[in-house]
Amino acid sequence: MTLNPSFAHDEVVADSVSPQTFREAMSKMGAAVNIVTSDGPAGKVGFAATAVCSVTDTPPTLLVCLNRSASVFNAVMENRTLCVNVLSSGHDRLSNLFGGKTPVEERFAAASWHRGASGAPVLDDAVVSFDCVVTESMDVGTHRVLFCSVLQVSNGDEAEALIYFKRGYHRVGMAAAV
Numbered sequence: 001m002t003l004n005p006s007f008a009h010d011e012v013v014a015d016s017v018s019p020q021t022f023r024e025a026m027s028k029m030g031a032a033v034n035i036v037t038s039d040g041p042a043g044k045v046g047f048a049a050t051a052v053c054s055v056t057d058t059p060p061t062l063l064v065c066l067n068r069s070a071s072v073f074n075a076v077m078e079n080r081t082l083c084v085n086v087l088s089s090g091h092d093r094l095s096n097l098f099g100g101k102t103p104v105e106e107r108f109a110a111a112s113w114h115r116g117a118s119g120a121p122v123l124d125d126a127v128v129s130f131d132c133v134v135t136e137s138m139d140v141g142t143h144r145v146l147f148c149s150v151l152q153v154s155n156g157d158e159a160e161a162l163i164y165f166k167r168g169y170h171r172v173g174m175a176a177a178v
């Protein structure tokens, strides 16, 4: 396929790569696993997320992509606060709880939490946590991209992180040999 620079983005995307092909390809892109929590007027919620990325250090900003059909969606948008808790290697069961259809109280009962500056739950034994306020957002397809200004960082002392790769959990902590 040759790309004509005058094509609108949607035209190029429409009949090229199917969602199935895209997901299969994405399954090979290893990513850190996070539990994104939120609390506020709409109540306490949390979900597992790999679609989290650093945007800029000035001001410190993360982005989080949240499916608009997720049960947590309205609460996160109303609270406008969230905490990105980066999971350690022993957190695979916790990730599955926050990634499934489990009731909210059952999700949070499986771990220990404290409250961050934003009011969102911070996971006690996370590798690191980024407590944030949602400053901007943009809809792309099925998801809302949340731009999150970081209010507070909490560093843990966990040696190994949890990585999601080829639809399974892996532990990482040792530097690759060069």
Ligand SMILES: NC(=O)C1=CN([C@@H]2O[C@H](COP(=O)(O)OP(=O)(O)OC[C@H]3O[C@@H](n4cnc5c(N)ncnc54)[C@H](O)[C@@H]3O)[C@@H](O)[C@H]2O)C=CC1
Binding pocket: 022, 023, 024, 026, 027, 050, 051, 065, 067, 099, 142, 167
């Ligand atoms: N970014 C997202 O929204 C993600 C959603 N999931 C959810 O977990 C379920 C199980 O996922 P897997 O076992 O990894 O198998 P899968 O075949 O559904 O997904 C493979 C990979 O594709 C990407 N992906 C999955 N659903 C997506 C979506 N709706 N939008 C954008 N990217 C998506 C993720 O990188 C995922 O690891 C998925 O069906 C999805 O509901 C999982 C990972 C990321």
Ligand SMILES: Cc1cc2nc3c(=O)[nH]c(=O)nc-3n(C[C@H](O)[C@H](O)[C@H](O)COP(=O)(O)O)c2cc1C
Binding pocket: 033, 046, 047, 048, 049, 050, 051, 052, 065, 066, 067, 069, 070, 071, 072, 095, 096, 098, 099, 100, 101, 102, 164
């Ligand atoms: C490993 C993993 C990563 C996920 N990453 C994302 C993500 O980045 N964005 C997203 O919207 N949903 C993601 N999900 C799915 C949400 O965690 C799930 O939709 C959320 O828990 C809401 O589920 P519910 O609608 O049953 O409450 C992921 C799930 C798993 C297991």
